[in-house]
Amino acid sequence: DTGVSQDPRHKITKRGQNVTFRCDPISEHNRLYWYRQTLGQGPEFLTYFQNEAQLEKSRLLSDRFSAERPKGSFSTLEIQRTEQGDSAMYLCASSEDRGVTGELFFGEGSRLTVL
Amino acid sequence: AQSVAQPEDQVNVAEGNPLTVKCTYSVSGNPYLFWYVQYPNRGLQFLLKYITGDNLVKGSYGFEAEFNKSQTSFHLKKPSALVSDSALYFCAVRDIDSSYKLIFGSGTRLLVRP
Numbered sequence: 001d002t003g004v005s006q007d008p009r010h011k012i013t014k015r016g017q018n019v020t021f022r023c024d025p026i027s028e029h030n031r032l033y034w035y036r037q038t039l040g041q042g043p044e045f046l047t048y049f050q051n052e053a054q055l056e057k058s059r060l061l062s063d064r065f066s067a068e069r070p071k072g073s074f075s076t077l078e079i080q081r082t083e084q085g086d087s088a089m090y091l092c093a094s095s096e097d098r099g100v101t102g103e104l105f106f107g108e109g110s111r112l113t114v115l
Numbered sequence: 116a117q118s119v120a121q122p123e124d125q126v127n128v129a130e131g132n133p134l135t136v137k138c139t140y141s142v143s144g145n146p147y148l149f150w151y152v153q154y155p156n157r158g159l160q161f162l163l164k165y166i167t168g169d170n171l172v173k174g175s176y177g178f179e180a181e182f183n184k185s186q187t188s189f190h191l192k193k194p195s196a197l198v199s200d201s202a203l204y205f206c207a208v209r210d211i212d213s214s215y216k217l218i219f220g221s222g223t224r225l226l227v228r229p
């Protein structure tokens with residue numbers, strides 16, 4: 001196991017197009033998180049899964065954003081009708097179910113550029 | 116609500132000198148605090164965490180952090196900086212809801228000059 005994997009690493013799209021990002025967490029981790037990071041800022045929480053259940057969504061996650069984790073393993077984050085303001089790095093993280101003690105392990109991120 | 120603040124956008128230090136990157140926190144209840152490092156166009160790498168116990172926490176790559184409850188601070192330190200330590204550093208606090216998500220500060224850019 002080599003850690004959290006994200007695909008694609010880079011995506012350039014035109015405004016109005018749909019994009020989908022995939023995250024493969026560390027295999028025994030049942031907690032999965034999506035964050036968004038804009039240039040010069042800290043990561044901002046988007047959504048959280050425990051196994052296949054999406055248990056929390058940030059207000060940042062507009063109706064154009066949808067995330068799934070259908071079998072409790074990999075997850076996808078889809079952005080519909082992209083806008084220039086969606087340009088950011090989308091980070092996925094996973095952790096074991098250890099309550100407050102477990103650190104999050106992050107993937108390398110998927111950088112989205114909307115033209 | 117849980118939050119952290121990183122008051123410095125950038126810290127400059129000469130190689131071989133000690134470095135400190137500052138973080139203060141605001142929490143309800145016990146603080147669970149983390150430091151991460153980010154290199155250009157990469158994800159975040161875990162450095163260290165404070166959950167309970169000793170106020171001085173040791174982590175990866177020679178970094179350590181000092182938890183100070185009275186000053187609500189969790190500063191990151193290293194006795195002797197390396198040029199390769201130049202990166203973006205993020206302090207984070209664990210949220211206390213069921214997601215246990217991390218809430219990050221705005222980051223501090225560390226620049227170590229040769």
